[in-house]
Amino acid sequence: MRFSGKTAFITGGGTGIGAAVARRMAADGARVVLMGRRREPLEAVTRDIGGLVVQGDAADAKAVRAALAEVHEKIGPVDILVANAGGHGVGPTVTMSDETWALATRTNLDTAFVCARECLPDLIARKGNIVVVASIAGLFAGPAAAGYVTMKHACVGFGKSLARDYGRQGVRTNIICPGWVATAMADEQMQVIVDKHGLGSIEEAYRLVTRDVPLGRPATPEEVSNVICFVASAEAAMMNGSILTVDGGATVVDLPTLAFVD
Template sequence: MTFAGASIENDVVVITGGGTGIGAAIADRFAAEGARVALLGRRLGPLEDVARGTGGLPIVADAGDAESVKAAVDSIIATYGRVDTLVCNAGGGGFATVGNTDDADWTASMHANLHTAFTASRAFLPSLALSRGRIVMIASLSGLFAGPAMAGYTTAKHAVIGLTKSLARDYGSSGIRVNAICPGWVRTPLADEEMDELVEHLELGNRDEAYNLVTTDLPLRRVAEPSDVAAAVRFLGSNESAYITGATLVVDGGAHIVDVPTLAFEKARA
């Protein structure tokens, strides 16, 4: 059943960090329903790979650089004539304690995770106002909590949620809705690298054992696939969520509802 207003056919969806992982899955999901996708990223090869499967427009751009994003906006408008949804997915870096983070690493983390979201949102606001469009921020569970040795990433993702609320407050009267998604562990190339480190440090058998270990206390007991996050983005990036703005949707298998101090009791009863 298709509900009135829920179709995304012919919508123009812009995805930063669109060449791999979650970004690629988002492109696949929207394209499968007839949307036209524009893929922004810093490496042409991965963008072209996703574009071949989605019919999308690959654009090499640093989403945190104003001139680079302006050129991308011009290219997208020249090609498609409009923008309906912006997905701010670019991010990464900032995995160290404060004491082990130098100025360059801090700046790089803020650029990758926060400046990209700010700069892309600002650049696309005029086009989104014309279409009464949507912005979906890919934040993180680290935007709500703090993991070990993740100072830059955690700080930036908390700020992305603040940016989401500020944009929603200021531009709702222009018809623009802005929401954030906070994924937990997602099976991506970046997460695979982290699992491989865990395998080495804990002398586990393989990567799947590492994923099982980091999700053992989740209610759903599994790692997310990129398609799980893409489904949430499709909801917030369409008129199915027409009266939702400024919200944070957690996609983490239930990690955020677990009362950590009671885990010992669960294990005792097992």
């Protein structure tokens, strides 16, 4: 019960990694608050674990302030922020529209910035912590994903700034960079691979995109949530500004040596 008495505010908590974090933190005693634009998937999670749903856009400061006012009224101050909302921004620069670029900025970077800014008074008072969920796309560049890659790099930088600026006030910030994770959002990308290569299933697509990953498979949402919950706990009290990859070893592979592999 390492989160007993703690309130966790999780964005993008209706599916995938966010939902897995919510379930794990609730199992470990946390009071869970889920924020997102679609109420139905959030309520599906809280039906199983309890908690509070606050519907709204995590990039909208007014919506986040209203959400936090409701949290304060019904539960109390926030101890942990998991800035998990993200997505969008796929496509090469030459064809990327202003709208797609702006959406990538809003969904990945603005959500983290606005929620961190609005939660910081609580986090400072409670000596809480922030977990920014970025991606290995925040460390390296995937193909034809200029918006997503740029904003995930920015999320890493933002997490570093938070760690630098608020560590002395007792607020830890750490950054998690997952590789491929078997989620509904990743399944959509796998369908692109299925169509492109004429594969028979999404499972085949996952095997293809992880063929050069040392562990040879995608992560599960629960495997990523285990790492997030660790760094958000008192067990990681000396971790601040850390960047943790949860990618099966993908980022240790030296690409120019792949030609030597059978």
